[in-house]
């Protein structure tokens with residue numbers, strides 16, 4: 001933009017005049033961009049036709065956001081700038097086709113927070129009561145994509161999510177990481193000293209275990225289906241004068257009008273949860289990808305060693321290995337493996353081919369862009 005090189009005025013009216021002029025140029029450009037996205041939708045419809053058109057392109061979005069961060073010169077920070085573009089793309093995609101996103105609800109969960117971080121705000125939110133319902137909603141076509149938690153840096157893996165992939169044909173289309181801050185919340189009319197019960201999701205209770213042992217050793221901890229549900233229950237209890245506290249995040253605190261008794265009570269300050277985006281599409285390479293596999297190993301000595309050895313020999317970087325009992329045989333196991341690269345990359349393809357020879361089942365759950373934001 002030509003104005004960016006001009007000297008910055010130093011009086012308030014002139015600065016505001018400059019801001020008004022820049023805003024109107026940005027607005028024209030954003031609408032020009034939106035018109036391009038509309039044209040993109042027409043091209044996609046013409047090329048792919050009918051029901052099967054794929055409007056959301058995670059690999060392209062990741063590339064756009066990475067480029068925004070790479071070329072950014074400030075004074076706005078890279079992440080701040082990327083968040084702005086995240087929302088611009090979200091609006092453009094909604095113009096192509098409004099996206100209905102199912103997530104582990106109710107409203108106010110960290111999973112909803114993750115969905116908004118990944119897709120931007122221009123989505124239709126569809127809160128589901130359980131992880132397998134998120135899968136079903138996307139499988140049935142009622143939602144375009146789903147968002148589910150998969151692992152937490154303090155508490156480890158979310159078994160329900162891993163288990164849901166056994167019988168699902170859904171693919172992982174993306175990942176998103178969210179820093180998790182927990183707060184102890186009560187209804188505004190409740191005296192926190194009267195609290196006898198603390199509600200939260202079992203993982204959140206575990207993530208605050210040391211803090212609870214120290215400050216609330218006598219309060220009974222009650223696990224409920226989500227921390228947003230805990231916040232809802234605390235608000236409901238407050239209305240009838242019962243002193244129940246909840247452990248939940250910022251969004252749930254605001255949504256249910258609760259007060260923070262204590263903030264950031266998680267035992268580890270770097271407490272982070274990773275979420276997966278599930279959908280019906282294979283995502284092409286974005287240049288910086290990850291792949292997730294589900295492997296059913298033969299129940300024999302050295303089976304795991306032979307699987308892992310293939311990664312070592314081809315120089316493919318494995319980032320995660322989880323084990324779950326197989327439901328098919330008593331002592332059989334299913335391994336979930338994440339590695340760096342796309343399944344279409346030559347070295348990754350070689351590993352997958354070898355794994356197929358050595359395991360009873362290898363399912364590629366998806367290759368997807370490494371989280372940008």
Ligand SMILES: O=C(O)C(=O)C[C@]1(C(=O)O)C=C[C@@H](O)C=C1
Nearest residue numbers: 040055056057060061089092093
């Ligand atoms: O490039 C595309 O395929 C688009 O549809 C455009 C666009 C964008 O706004 O940049 C919008 C949605 C897609 O998810 C990716 C990118």
